[in-house]
Amino acid sequence: MSVKNDTIEFPDELLAFIRVWKEKPGNLIMVLHKVQEEYGYIPREAADRVSELLEVPLAKIYGVITFYHFFKLTKPGKYNMQVCLGTACYLKGGDTLLEELENLLGIKTNEVTDDGLYSIEAVRCVGCCGLAPVLVVGEEVFGKVTKDQLPGIISKFKK
Amino acid sequence: MSTVHMKINGTPVEVSSEMTLLQAAKTVNVNIPTLCYHPDLPAWAACGICVVKLENSPKMVRACATPVAEGMSIITHDPELHQIRKTVLELILSTHPNSCLTCGRNGSCELQRLAGEFGIREQPYEIRLKDLPKDESTPSIVLNPEKCINCGRCAQVCQEVQGVWALEFVGRGEHTIIAPAANLLLDDSPCIKCGQCSAHCPVGAIFEKDQTRNFLNAVNDTTKKVIVQIAPAVRVAIGEGFDADPGCVCTGKTYAALRRLGADVVFDTNFAADLTIMEEGSELVQRLTQGSGPLPQITSCCPAWTDYMEKYAPDMIPHFSTAKSPMMMQGALTKTYYAEKAKIDPKDIFSVAIMPCTAKKYEITRDDNMFASGQQDVDLVLTTRELIRLIKASGIDFVNLPDEKADSPIGMYAGAGTLFGNTGGVMEAAIRTAYTLVTGENMKDVNVTAVRGMEGVKRGSVDFNGTEVKVAVAHGMGNVTELIEEVRQAREQNLPIPYHFIEVMACRGGCIAGGGQPYATTDEVRLQRISGLYADDERSTIRCSHENPEIQTLYKDYLGAPLSEKSHHLLHTTYQERKLYKK
Numbered sequence A: 001m002s003v004k005n006d007t008i009e010f011p012d013e014l015l016a017f018i019r020v021w022k023e024k025p026g027n028l029i030m031v032l033h034k035v036q037e038e039y040g041y042i043p044r045e046a047a048d049r050v051s052e053l054l055e056v057p058l059a060k061i062y063g064v065i066t067f068y069h070f071f072k073l074t075k076p077g078k079y080n081m082q083v084c085l086g087t088a089c090y091l092k093g094g095d096t097l098l099e100e101l102e103n104l105l106g107i108k109t110n111e112v113t114d115d116g117l118y119s120i121e122a123v124r125c126v127g128c129c130g131l132a133p134v135l136v137v138g139e140e141v142f143g144k145v146t147k148d149q150l151p152g153i154i155s156k157f158k159k
Numbered sequence B: 001m002s003t004v005h006m007k008i009n010g011t012p013v014e015v016s017s018e019m020t021l022l023q024a025a026k027t028v029n030v031n032i033p034t035l036c037y038h039p040d041l042p043a044w045a046a047c048g049i050c051v052v053k054l055e056n057s058p059k060m061v062r063a064c065a066t067p068v069a070e071g072m073s074i075i076t077h078d079p080e081l082h083q084i085r086k087t088v089l090e091l092i093l094s095t096h097p098n099s100c101l102t103c104g105r106n107g108s109c110e111l112q113r114l115a116g117e118f119g120i121r122e123q124p125y126e127i128r129l130k131d132l133p134k135d136e137s138t139p140s141i142v143l144n145p146e147k148c149i150n151c152g153r154c155a156q157v158c159q160e161v162q163g164v165w166a167l168e169f170v171g172r173g174e175h176t177i178i179a180p181a182a183n184l185l186l187d188d189s190p191c192i193k194c195g196q197c198s199a200h201c202p203v204g205a206i207f208e209k210d211q212t213r214n215f216l217n218a219v220n221d222t223t224k225k226v227i228v229q230i231a232p233a234v235r236v237a238i239g240e241g242f243d244a245d246p247g248c249v250c251t252g253k254t255y256a257a258l259r260r261l262g263a264d265v266v267f268d269t270n271f272a273a274d275l276t277i278m279e280e281g282s283e284l285v286q287r288l289t290q291g292s293g294p295l296p297q298i299t300s301c302c303p304a305w306t307d308y309m310e311k312y313a314p315d316m317i318p319h320f321s322t323a324k325s326p327m328m329m330q331g332a333l334t335k336t337y338y339a340e341k342a343k344i345d346p347k348d349i350f351s352v353a354i355m356p357c358t359a360k361k362y363e364i365t366r367d368d369n370m371f372a373s374g375q376q377d378v379d380l381v382l383t384t385r386e387l388i389r390l391i392k393a394s395g396i397d398f399v400n401l402p403d404e405k406a407d408s409p410i411g412m413y414a415g416a417g418t419l420f421g422n423t424g425g426v427m428e429a430a431i432r433t434a435y436t437l438v439t440g441e442n443m444k445d446v447n448v449t450a451v452r453g454m455e456g457v458k459r460g461s462v463d464f465n466g467t468e469v470k471v472a473v474a475h476g477m478g479n480v481t482e483l484i485e486e487v488r489q490a491r492e493q494n495l496p497i498p499y500h501f502i503e504v505m506a507c508r509g510g511c512i513a514g515g516g517q518p519y520a521t522t523d524e525v526r527l528q529r530i531s532g533l534y535a536d537d538e539r540s541t542i543r544c545s546h547e548n549p550e551i552q553t554l555y556k557d558y559l560g561a562p563l564s565e566k567s568h569h570l571l572h573t574t575y576q577e578r579k580l581y582k583k
């Protein structure tokens, strides 16, 4: 009922999913999951559209997206560098890896480099505690990573 | 009403079964400390300072959110509870800046008061302050997330009471902040500037934009004639700043204080409230008798409400009265009618409005119609809270000031005008005059009790000599949706219109509980302020706007008649659909 900003067109499958879930309790989180599956993150325009379709205030949607670590607000880089901060990795210096990665790439956690190539994410235990500290890039898992190895790892993912 | 029997600190009591432990304790004169709880809002139980012990159980419960039960026995105060509460405070203080001396809430902060009462003298916990920018984007309020203690009151009032959803908790854990969606500034969010968040925040995390300096600069400028108007609701609340009871009518003292502060001329917005009734009442009669616009006609004197409607219900625009708010009418006349009479160049006038309201700071520049005189019609809005500070800082002994009168020719008011400050008041004032316009005679009893009281939505009808006029009143922004839906349904299904006239005020209770009024407003305080305004009305020899002699002169000498071309130019405005989110 009000003037709209730019909108996004959801694919039919997503629209059908939203129709099914519209009246069900807990639908917001389900729908947001589906949106993230589709786009890799929750673009602002998608949040606007969900707000409209579910008749839920936008502020409530952002309350949910920012509460759950799972949801991403920015499009991840082509190479999303996931640093494990599970207990084992943390104890073995996962946080210093994270810091060093931030320094090397000149971005903070959850940010993307200007060229869209890299992003950094802190993740919960990825289940390779024996290899702690662990860095995951796409399908590739790097174990027992030291700070000195980071430039080399970054340069493997250039294009 | 069913009751339960329980013991509070060993004293047997019988209380209503609807009560919380907090309320039950009050009945035996025991105050349990609270911080996140506010009587206007459902308990959210966020802070934990209100914990009490259940006897014969190791459990402690939060008194603000725990209902009473038969046979319950509670301990509200003992050395252990004292220590727990002190620890709660110390933990909160470890994330809260110590900048009390330079804070807008110095002296009125609930956290500061508790820290004082509990004798906090040191900070045993590691200090972890937030480093976040202030949001000063709106003309009305400032959001300072560094001072936020995450009590949740602002979000609750903005979402549940006002139905605006500008603010929400964003993030999690210790990174949680109160903010609009999508990292936006408040001014780009749906915020309607009502300031209810600032009136409910226990600390200095949200407060009115302080513009007292602008006033002092203006009175210091010898080339400027400072002309001030005061709103209806200010007179029954300003006294609270000087330890008077809520509802004490301080009109004459406020005029006097303003003159001592350096105002050259003091007018009263109540005059323009009477004028609004003449214009809006005539507009209603035209719609009723000539079908000049859709019915119901809806009031438009609350800028937070017009902002809400433009964003959330733009299909209601044709229903809006085009009459400006009293403040804007007073401003336009100050720089035209009065300026001509007094032979002052309107460019030399600095026009100030003292308002209960933060949204009024936004209204003065909301669109080109607010410059009807060729200048900005109102240059500055100060809230009641800002005026109280100015009076104190200027060493004025407010309570002992002699009562003074407002200046002519636009300072006099009828009882109807003063009622603009509370819910139902605009409706009552309009009915008094519309009745006369339609029937040619005055109402025998001008008290329209059907639209009085604190019910969120009030419905009633008035008999205009055989014609039934149906009216409705909503206050607390969220309550308006019910009425809007009724109007929409009737329109879509071609049903008879549910009402002829609807009054809406964004704040619960009306402007008497506006976002710029003295703190600690509860329903009890609202009712006291409202009865102050009704008393002011009843004491007036003239009760109806159309009988105000200065209004009659204004029409005779200057405007011609209500809805004349001149009236339209100076006293009416337009509305436009706006985006919910600017970005």
Ligand code: SF4
Residues within 6 Å of the ligand: B141, B154, B157, B158, B162, B164, B165, B166, B167, B190, B191, B192, B193, B194, B195, B196, B197, B198
């Ligand atoms: S001013 Fe009113 S609408 Fe804006 S954030 Fe505060 S409570 Fe919400």
Ligand code: SF4
Residues within 6 Å of the ligand: B147, B148, B149, B150, B151, B152, B153, B154, B155, B178, B197, B200, B201, B202, B203, B205, B206
């Ligand atoms: S801004 Fe104020 S009212 Fe809102 S959560 Fe923070 S402390 Fe509470």
Ligand code: SF4
Residues within 6 Å of the ligand: B193, B194, B301, B302, B303, B304, B305, B356, B357, B358, B359, B360, B505, B506, B507, B510, B511, B512, B513, B514, B515
């Ligand atoms: S009800 Fe009165 S105080 Fe509240 S926003 Fe409207 S005009 Fe301002």
Ligand code: FES
Residues within 6 Å of the ligand: B033, B034, B035, B036, B037, B044, B045, B046, B047, B048, B049, B050, B051, B062, B063, B064, B065
């Ligand atoms: S006042 Fe009860 S939990 Fe805060």
